[in-house]
Amino acid sequence: MNTILMTTAVVTGICVLFAILLTIADKYIADYGEVTMIINDEKEYTVDGGSSLLDTLRSEKVFIPSACGGKGSCGYCKVKVLEGGGPVLATEKPWLSKEEIDDNVRLSCQCKVKENIKIQIPEELFNVKEYKVKVVSIEPMTDTIKKFRFELPEGEKISFKPGQYIQIKAPAYEGNDEEVYRAYSIASSILDENHLEVMIGYTKGIATTYMHKFVKEGDYIDLNGPYGDFYYHDGEDEVVLVAAGTGFAPIRSILFHMKDNDIKRKTRFYFGAKTPEDLFLLDELKMFEETLYDFKFMPTLSRVTEEMNWTGDTGRVNNSIDTYLEEGNDYSAYLCGSPVMIESIVKSLEDKKVPDEKIYFDEF
Numbered sequence: 001m002n003t004i005l006m007t008t009a010v011v012t013g014i015c016v017l018f019a020i021l022l023t024i025a026d027k028y029i030a031d032y033g034e035v036t037m038i039i040n041d042e043k044e045y046t047v048d049g050g051s052s053l054l055d056t057l058r059s060e061k062v063f064i065p066s067a068c069g070g071k072g073s074c075g076y077c078k079v080k081v082l083e084g085g086g087p088v089l090a091t092e093k094p095w096l097s098k099e100e101i102d103d104n105v106r107l108s109c110q111c112k113v114k115e116n117i118k119i120q121i122p123e124e125l126f127n128v129k130e131y132k133v134k135v136v137s138i139e140p141m142t143d144t145i146k147k148f149r150f151e152l153p154e155g156e157k158i159s160f161k162p163g164q165y166i167q168i169k170a171p172a173y174e175g176n177d178e179e180v181y182r183a184y185s186i187a188s189s190i191l192d193e194n195h196l197e198v199m200i201g202y203t204k205g206i207a208t209t210y211m212h213k214f215v216k217e218g219d220y221i222d223l224n225g226p227y228g229d230f231y232y233h234d235g236e237d238e239v240v241l242v243a244a245g246t247g248f249a250p251i252r253s254i255l256f257h258m259k260d261n262d263i264k265r266k267t268r269f270y271f272g273a274k275t276p277e278d279l280f281l282l283d284e285l286k287m288f289e290e291t292l293y294d295f296k297f298m299p300t301l302s303r304v305t306e307e308m309n310w311t312g313d314t315g316r317v318n319n320s321i322d323t324y325l326e327e328g329n330d331y332s333a334y335l336c337g338s339p340v341m342i343e344s345i346v347k348s349l350e351d352k353k354v355p356d357e358k359i360y361f362d363e364f
């Protein structure tokens, strides 16, 4: 028995050692030379082979969403590789459906550029740029949420759709040696092209710790964007906005857009929170109520006590959908919050016969 265990351990050890040596050799010794990268059948780049597709694209200033810094643990960095990507790796499979694998979708942080490669990416990613921005203000919204305002370098502009997000780079700092990018929805107006605002809740994560505990007004930070297919769509039906916590951010950008363009649509904003202390920017929401065509802020609180003297709605935010929406009316719904919250709201919207193609959501 002991001999079998010993033999197994030795063989396993040799295999692990061999795998490590191969990885090191591939990283430091293998020379793939220059290769050609063709994007969307039209843009051609000559690049050094050997790096991940994600890094190779970044070196050409083409930015792909990546919330885990290229570690293969977020699944954001999907790209279609039409030729030259090699076989799909075990590290990619958990993030790819069978349909995606059949459709040549890959995780660009895992797929290496070792030969000429042809890829396809959404055209709008060419609009993504990297910016070094100045932190001009940091305002507490609640005990755990802060609103950050950034100023782009003089003369630079960012163009985005209301509802989209950016990625902020958290560099290594005391107690953390990883560099990561994290996604945050843009909370400001698309007309304020030289500034960006985001709302960040403290969760003890690498990036939220960096933003809450290390970044100060006057500092410079790196971000890139815009990204995302969650944004406002024109229409005439009633707009249903639903959010909790920092999910307010993209909704705020949508509200500014409606105000700036004098959009005349009935709009209701259902916001879920625990107690009155979790509500914020109430003056601004009042301003939206006074200036938008037909807008009401409808908070609902889940943990109220008598001492709070709360006279508004109570319960979960999907209860508001059940109560206030009428089956058969036309709605477009924009949801922003946790996957659990979104799942329950989608269910309530489906019960009211809101078609799936008019339910837009942003999970975080």
Ligand code: FES
Pocket: 065, 066, 067, 068, 069, 070, 071, 072, 073, 074, 075, 076, 077, 107, 108, 109, 110
């Ligand atoms: S960057 Fe996160 S999985 Fe590729």
